[in-house]
Amino acid sequence: MKGKLAWLGTMGLVAGALVLAGAVDPEDTVKTEQDSLLLRMADLTFAAGEHHMGSGNCVLCHGPDPVAMQDAEGNDVSVVTHWQSTMMANSAKDPFWRAKVAHEGLVNPDYVDEIANVCTGCHAPAGHHEAHWAGDDLYSIADLEADEMGLDGVNCTSCHTINDDSLRWRFNGDLPTNEDRVIWGPFTPQVTMPMQMNVDYTPTASGHMLQSEVCAPCHSLYTHTFDLEGQPTDGVFFEQSTYLEWLNSSYPEDEVECQTCHMPRLPGGTILSDRPTWLGPNPLGQHHLVGGNAFMLKVLRDNAVALDLSASTVQFDSTIARTERMLQHHSANLLVTPLDAPTGEYAFEVEVENLAGHKFPTGYPSRLTFLEFILRDSTGTELFHSGDWTEAEGIVGRDLPFEPHWNEILTDDQVQVYEMVFADVSGTPSTVLDRAASVLKDNRIAPAGFSTEHMSYDTAAFGPAAALDADFNRFADGTEGSGSDRLTYRITPDGYTGAVTAEVTLHYLALPARWVEEMFGYAADAEAIADFQAMFNAADRTPVEVVKVWWPASAVGVSEVIAPTPGRLVPNPASDRVRVDGVDVARAWLLDSTGRIVRQFAGTQAALGIDLTDLAPGVFFVRIETRDGREHVLRGVKG
Secondary structure (H helix, E strand, O other): OOOOHHHHHHOOOHHHHHHHHOOOOHHHHOOOOOOOHHHHHHOOOOOEOOOOEOOHHHHHHHOOOOOOOEOOOOOEOOHHHHHOOOOOOOOOOOHHHHHHHHHHHHHOHHHHHHHHHHHHHHHOHHHHHHHHHOOOOOOOHHHHHOOHHHHOOOOHHHHHOEOOOOHHHOOOOOOOEOOOOEEEEOOOOOOOHHHHHHHOOEEEEOHHHHOHHHHHHHHOEEEEEEOOOOOEEEEEEEEEOHHHHHHOOOOOOOOOOHHHHHOOEOOOOEOOOOOOOOOOOEOOEOOOOOOOOHHHHHHHHHOHHHHOOOOOHHHHHHHHHHHHHHHHHHOEEEEEEEEOOOOOOEEEEEEEEEOOOOOEOOOOOOOEEEEEEEEEOOOOOEEEEEOOEEOOOEEOOOOOOOOOOOOEEOOOOOOOEEOEEEEOOOOOEEOOHHHOOEEEEEOOEOOOOOOOOOOOHHHOOOOHHHHHOOOEEEOOOOOEEEEEEEEEEEEOOOOOOOOOEEEEEEEEEOOOHHHHHHHHOOHHHOHHHHHHHHHHHHOOOOOEEEEEEEEOHHHHOHHHOOOOOOOEEEOOOEOOEEEEEOOOEEEEEEEOOOOOEEEEEEHHHHHHOEEOOOOOOEEEEEEEEEOOOOEEEEEEEEO
């Protein structure tokens, strides 16, 4: 923090900030839970290079302010406040990433710095590219440790200096950075002189900042395959292909970009800078930058002091909440349909629908999602349970080395796990990224519109079993692009033939214990691995519950709907349309009289009106989840 607090002298709020911090030594207060947001902002770097600058320089005008960077209710929406607690802001200090780079180097010791050089291109882009402009051939972890610019992670200038130059065909952090001191933004600035005078950048409008292509260079990633002796082969392996998955979907045609979900527009916009004071509001893509990795955000929050992170617990908690909302409201949907079966057998089709614009899960190959299916008798006693999870065992019943892709599940120890598994040159499953040579399994659920005929399919192909599954990414008529997977559960309880209820849950794991076991075997050889192992063992590794459905609807209390519940359906009875009134709904599900989910929708749609035209006359149900996390079921009648 040395030298950084001089910036606070330029702020009219510095005295108040010190009082709020409750101490005179900012070095102490910035590492406590009671510190002020301004003091934490001062802990950002003010380093400056030939083409990049540290994020501290941007706080001067785009940080928390009594007038600028506020929403209509006066809440702080400053880009730095939101960005500071994201995985992107902390990418260079991410302890798992540091451990994994160390692991890859230990496995391939002749190429330690070369491996780190590839990884820092995306995790520490400003420092990495400044070093290469200065003539360095490699940018190692040791170089990063000594470089404030690199430790700033994916900072402001890392993205806002990217030129619109064949972006969709760039990989592995190949960022075409502007070398003329231009800062790109999505709209024409009202004034340019303050930025030119303060940081020597000229803000300039360019529509590419609202396009997914600007994300492509770091979200299309391949590794060079090393053999078992640690020597490179001629092969490459696409470790991550998030942008290419989006490209092979219906989302580009529908004009849904990465920024649509990950940087949602602020209604009404905001004043973007406190200099000059007369600026009017402009659109703002909020720098939430959330994905699905709530687990690592919690590790960062809980180890912020040890990792020397600047964001506060409140900031991390806000980003974690946004991440979990992204998973639970915008990632996937479940449909459960009972099937005809002989007496004593119970059969259900479960469809998992991808709501994201890329595979679900996507990105780093440790991530997986799995189905839990519970069948109960009329007393609530479990008759069948596939996909349980425990802290000690992880996913109960999950096979070694990996669980097959299932079309039909018959026993408790069979569980549907959606994941990518790769093998080394010998065909053995591995978690060493630089030994990845082939795909053993990839049944991650494709986005809507995904096609095996698309030009990018070879970089984002399905694994062998999923490719042969007639229900995987196919509609009932066999055509591609459903963005879903259907499988059947067939259960024969011993001697039971009565009424049953089914509960189906889709869970998400960002970093399963099994994925880091191999790496932890090197803990004695690398401090970064040992440090992360301690953090991992102390962390709450409970999966995130993405979506849960019940069959029939009475399994969630529909039979007791006469009890007081928040909200009501208006009108009721209804003919072709109904809305939820009197409660703040986060998301909702329309269910028919049997409890089958007809569709899922956002809370705003529930308030505006739900289309009932595809429902038969009679009873229907709307299950709602309120903003405070509670669930209720409302009973309606269609006339």
